Structures are given as C-alpha cells and as structure tokens.
Amino acid sequence: MGHHCCSKQKVKRGLWSPEEDEKLVRYISEHGHSCWSSVPKHAGLQRCGKSCRLRWINYLRPDLKRGTFSEQEERTIIDVHRILGNRWAQIAKHLPGRTDNEVKNFWNSCIKKKLIAQGLDPKTHNLLPASKTLLHGGGGGGAANPSGNGLAQFQSNNGAAAAGTTPFTISSPAKAAAYDVAPPAIPPALYDVVLPANPAGGMLMAHDHHQAAAAAAPVGYPYADHGGNGGGVLMSFRDQNAGVHGAASMDFMNGSSSSSSMEQLGGGGGMSSNGNGGFSASMAAFMDEEAAMWATAVEPPGMGGLAGMDQVAQQQQQVLVQDAAVGVAPTTLMMHGGGAATAGAMVVDKSVEMVDVSSAVYGGATATAFDLDLMVESCGMFCGGGGGAGAGNAMEQLQWDC
C-alpha cells in the first residue's frame, strides 16, 4: 500500500538508486521544493512527493552531517530528551546537521540500550524499578513497605547500606559492575546519610560533591562528570559542604534545609517539608508534570502529602533547580554547568525518589553549548511565565527559538 497521497499513480518504493538521488538533487537545487507533490513529476521521478521529501530531508540535504555521533552530541541528545521526551524533531534542532530520523535511530539503537544497561529508564532517565529494588540489597522488598516508595524501602534497609549495599552502589557511575556486586570502595560514612525522622517520608536525595573523586565516573558514562568537577554520584543524601558549593543541602525528612536555595525557588512561597513528607504549594508545583516542569504554582488536589507525591511519581519528569549561589531570580529554572565557580546545581527529580545530578555533573567549566541554550530558554520561559497558574505550555515555550 502506497501513500494515500499517491495511491492513484504507480510509484516506486524502497531504496533510492543513485540515479534517483541525482534527479532529485538536481531538481531541488534548481527549483527548490515549493510543493513536494509536484516535485516527482517535474523531476522525472516515479516516487510520491512524500517519499521525495523524506529522501531530501533525511539524506540528500547538503547541510547534513553524516557519520557517527560525537560524545557531545550524545550528551546533548540525552539532555534534551530528558526534557522533551521523544520529540525527535525538537531534539534534532539542537544538533546541527542531524535529522530527527537520525537522532531517533541513534537513540533507539544506541543510547537507549546504554541507559538501560546502566539501570536507567530511557523514558524518564531515572532508575528503573528493578534497579531501585536492588538498592535494598534484595532484602525486605516493597511488600513490607506500606508507602511503596523507594525511600521508605531504602529506610528499611539502612543496615544494609552500612554493610556495603548502599544506594550509591547502583547510582554510582561505576555501576557498570552490575548490580549484584559490591559497590566501589567508597566508605559509607562519607555519604552523610540523613536518616528520615518519619518512615513514611518519601524522598531520596542526592548530590554529593564531597566525595567526587572517590566516585569518579568512567569514561563514556553518560552521566559522567565532564567538567572535571568530580561528582558522578547520582544519589546521596546531603551535600556535606553546601557552604562551599552553594548547593542545596536539604533534609526533607526532617523538614530543614541548610541552604536557602530551595526556599528561594518558590518565589516567596518557599519550600518546606515536614515529617509527613508534605510540600508547600510552590514545591508541589515543581513536582507536577508540565506545570511542575515549568512553573505553575498550583497545587493539584490531593497533592498535599505523600499520596500526592506518589501520584506525581507516576509522571517522572525532572526539574532542574537553580542553585541559590548563582543568584538568579526565584522561579528561574536553569540547567547549568555546575562548575567550581558556580557551584553545583541541584537537580531535583520530581519522581521524588532520587535527585538526578546528571546535568550538574555534565557541564562543569566546560558546559556544553546546549546547556547554554537551554539555560537561556529555561530562564526565558520562567521569567516570562511569571510562575502563575497561567504560565503557558512549557514545551511550547521551550521550543520558542527552534
């Protein structure tokens, strides 16, 4: 069955011959493609216009960059995909010379498998459920956990953490060592795990610049610290040196924060947490899918406590939280390098199960061009959005310059 647009005529399908390519290139070069449906006719091709268009866009365009993807392109794809999802055309716009089809194929054939191999869900970029389970050393299990969230499960296994099967085992870039083996030689005590006061609390925190060197990521690891800033640990509980890094040091379980960064996020509303895992409206807004993504300060019904957080966890999306030390206005969302000068950004995963510092450790002093672009975009959309309930569609805003 051919395309509906060309079902009336006999058209050739399948791979393009060099002669066909030549005809199409010659025609487009001379006449352009004002109307694709008329291109095959005028170019002397027995193809439908749609096929011609695809061939031109995906293969014959002179500005296409062929060949394998660079490491930076790969990181860019992962970064943008984390935010946009499978919007290949939008992702491709961040990669000059690459087509959406190419990006899509590269994702499906390569990146996707890498992420899965690393225990990350390629859709959400968070730990796969199976991997989360492994955090608990296989002991206990969710069945014994009434709240059903990852942290509570982890809490029930604090002893195991001390024994070596810490959550850092899986989140460490060194997790290539499979999940059934002992973690890298990182002294558990160095992680300053903040034990929640309330077993029902549900947040797994991350970001430990303190032990960056010990958890150095292997080359090629997507979440490696490309900025030479150390890091590489995807999960921990508290930045031990927030005063130096300027990173948020939060103890959600105890409802305190040793840094003001998160409190600034809410634009006055601030962020608070109590022993029951409740969040203020401003933080709840960050936790919501689109609104949370790009700032709608509305607390959905039933979002008040852990139950609400669990709901949000169904729609895993990540919010990048601006570091207080950078001094950007409240409700400004940024992805930045996290270099020594700017300190590490805290990246809060709205799944509320862990904090993803991947973007923070990406950049360092050598933040990618994408980081900068997205930074501008993100700032723009936030500043423009005003943080009110009427803030527009986040995705649309993200694409405003595409």
Place this chain on the structure above:
DNA sequence: AACAGGGGCAACCGCTTGCCG
C-alpha cells in the same frame, strides 16, 4: 564456507497540524 541472529539504518505508515479557499 555457510548459516543464523542481531544491529543499524533507510524508508514507510498513519496521525496531527497548519494553511487556504
């Protein structure tokens, strides 16, 4: 050397969106 299986990539399919009469 022959074959099977898997991976990568080009192309297709069908739905959505935008434009225009």
Place this chain on the structure above:
DNA sequence: TCGGCAAGCGGTTGCCCCTGT
C-alpha cells in the same frame, strides 16, 4: 466555520550488513 490538501512528525517495518557459530 468547515473541509481539503500538504507538510510535519513519531512510530514502525524491512532490508542489508556484520559478526558469531
């Protein structure tokens, strides 16, 4: 406002090539 058409886009398929047995 509505319908038709073309383009855009994401998901899927199928072919080709490489690698392992």
